[in-house]
Amino acid sequence: MRSSRRNSGRLAVVVALIVAAGAGVSGHRLDEYLQAARISLAPDRVQIELDLTPGIALAESIGREIDRDGSGAISPDEAAAYAEAVRHALRLAIDGTPIAPELVDSRFPMPEAMRAGEGMIRLHFAAPLPRLGAGAHELRYRNAHHPDIGVYLANALVPESSRVLITGQERDVDQRDLTIAYVLQPEPALGARLWLLGVVTSTLTLLFLVRRRHRPRAKSDSQGEE
Amino acid sequence: MRIRTGLFLLASIGLVLAVSNAGLAQRGSSILLASTPAATTARIVAAAQAVVATLDEAGRAKVQFPFDGPQKTRWSNLPSGIFQRQGLRLGDLTPAQRTAVMSLLSTALSQEGYRKVTEIMRGDEVLRTADGGGASRGGAAPAGVAPGGAPAPGAPAGGRARGGRGGGGGVIFGQDEYFLAFVGTPSTSTPWMLQFGGHHLAINLTLAGSQASMTPSLQAAQPAIYTFEGREIRPLGRENDKGFELINALDAAARSQAILGYQVSDLVLGPGQDGRVIQPEGVRASTLSPAQQNLLMEIVREWAGIAHESFAEPRMAQLRANLPDTYFAWSGPTTNGSVMYYRIQGPTLVIEYAPQGTVDHIHTIYRDPTNDYGAKLAAK
Numbered sequence: 093m094r095s096s097r098r099n100s101g102r103l104a105v106v107v108a109l110i111v112a113a114g115a116g117v118s119g120h121r122l123d124e125y126l127q128a129a130r131i132s133l134a135p136d137r138v139q140i141e142l143d144l145t146p147g148i149a150l151a152e153s154i155g156r157e158i159d160r161d162g163s164g165a166i167s168p169d170e171a172a173a174y175a176e177a178v179r180h181a182l183r184l185a186i187d188g189t190p191i192a193p194e195l196v197d198s199r200f201p202m203p204e205a206m207r208a209g210e211g212m213i214r215l216h217f218a219a220p221l222p223r224l225g226a227g228a229h230e231l232r233y234r235n236a237h238h239p240d241i242g243v244y245l246a247n248a249l250v251p252e253s254s255r256v257l258i259t260g261q262e263r264d265v266d267q268r269d270l271t272i273a274y275v276l277q278p279e280p281a282l283g284a285r286l287w288l289l290g291v292v293t294s295t296l297t298l299l300f301l302v303r304r305r306h307r308p309r310a311k312s313d314s315q316g317e318e
Numbered sequence: 319m320r321i322r323t324g325l326f327l328l329a330s331i332g333l334v335l336a337v338s339n340a341g342l343a344q345r346g347s348s349i350l351l352a353s354t355p356a357a358t359t360a361r362i363v364a365a366a367q368a369v370v371a372t373l374d375e376a377g378r379a380k381v382q383f384p385f386d387g388p389q390k391t392r393w394s395n396l397p398s399g400i401f402q403r404q405g406l407r408l409g410d411l412t413p414a415q416r417t418a419v420m421s422l423l424s425t426a427l428s429q430e431g432y433r434k435v436t437e438i439m440r441g442d443e444v445l446r447t448a449d450g451g452g453a454s455r456g457g458a459a460p461a462g463v464a465p466g467g468a469p470a471p472g473a474p475a476g477g478r479a480r481g482g483r484g485g486g487g488g489v490i491f492g493q494d495e496y497f498l499a500f501v502g503t504p505s506t507s508t509p510w511m512l513q514f515g516g517h518h519l520a521i522n523l524t525l526a527g528s529q530a531s532m533t534p535s536l537q538a539a540q541p542a543i544y545t546f547e548g549r550e551i552r553p554l555g556r557e558n559d560k561g562f563e564l565i566n567a568l569d570a571a572a573r574s575q576a577i578l579g580y581q582v583s584d585l586v587l588g589p590g591q592d593g594r595v596i597q598p599e600g601v602r603a604s605t606l607s608p609a610q611q612n613l614l615m616e617i618v619r620e621w622a623g624i625a626h627e628s629f630a631e632p633r634m635a636q637l638r639a640n641l642p643d644t645y646f647a648w649s650g651p652t653t654n655g656s657v658m659y660y661r662i663q664g665p666t667l668v669i670e671y672a673p674q675g676t677v678d679h680i681h682t683i684y685r686d687p688t689n690d691y692g693a694k695l696a697a698k
Contacts, residue, residue: 126583245583248596
């Protein structure tokens, strides 16, 4: 408790200094809640990395939202509860069909770091995609977490799979809403792969036989001369 | 009379030739001075060793970090008090030590790069002194870096305030709050990194013999315009003006492709976003005219040209070769003086220019997703 009060005191000093600086470090998010999403698409899965950075003037209130028992520390349960609240604020849909992201990993900063404005909450969500046919598809992402104070970034990462080809990104002006248009290339079929293997094997065998047939027979020729 | 005129003409021609020759010779010597990348690395290593020679044992321990340790990626745009840097703090150095550090920077960077770095630092000093933005830890804060980069005559060396640092004790601005670190031992053959940074600045220069990489690095400015010795200083003014020049040089079709229909309020690939590659957006440079492509390359030079010319020129050649696959994206109004954002992205390049809600506070980032922290060089 004493630690919490001391931290609050320090926060007050920090905020006071920033306010004294006028614009000061307001660029370092004074009263905005930056929420930056990076979305990676695979043929069968979508992943969302979401970084949440409360501005220094918001750190106390966001901190209270997370630290529900006011202990000054973020317990695993409190972290899980906050991540769940964020998850509920996310909307994902593939070709118009909603899909539910699940929390994969979460990292919360030390409360003191967050109160000092340094703390970034990193959440990692993922959702399996239904079996999709080759062709054009659309993934829609929407973030409605703290729209009152939120400032948003949303970007698709370059897909690791060569089967996924992003063809466009559409956003609303605030970047709360992002629609990723992409083309899913057909999966190389097993039959096609076996056919290719057969062709290569046959060609190599033929080459071997042809070379063997044309090889000079030194021993039998000398026998003939005798 | 004719003979006299002829002699006069001959003498004049001779004089002109002599002067031209001297000029060429001088230029030739400066070309020689620009030298090869390997020679530049050798000079940087010598300057780094000169810094080390000014330090005592404690100072040497502070400046040196292992090449494969966490220090490599430990940088930020944030000021001291919010972000705790490690290394040699300028405010803790004697004038001689500080001079050695600034001399190292001037050796490692181009003239233009060094100007930019010192103007960013000076801007932070303006933030500290004019806006009351935090007290220096040293109590009696030195003016620090003079126009040439050396400590101002008579400036105290600064020092540590009571109670140490960090821990939320306050945001601290000013020229004292910049840190030097060597990640790996300075060497003319094996990879190492010269790391210098503070509020609004992160220089990560990885050197490996004749090769170098200066990514990722961050340049930012607040205030973006200030007056120093009667001159208006804009540390990132060219980046702003050249951006507007290009967007306004595009025809309607190219401009409509370049301009994004949404706000971008911060860097997408700022600190902490190593290794990520976002899907490129905007207009593809291959569709631009040669003149427009040249304007784009001139913007790129503002970042690639921070490093010493020996390293900047090969880098520029690489980026020009990749130009057909490079994109230019813009968000915001196109009238100079407006708050806007732009991004240049190619196979080996990401540049972002992101005002923080005001034209007086700019953040930028410069990356090579294939070679950040000299990954390719270290792998060789």
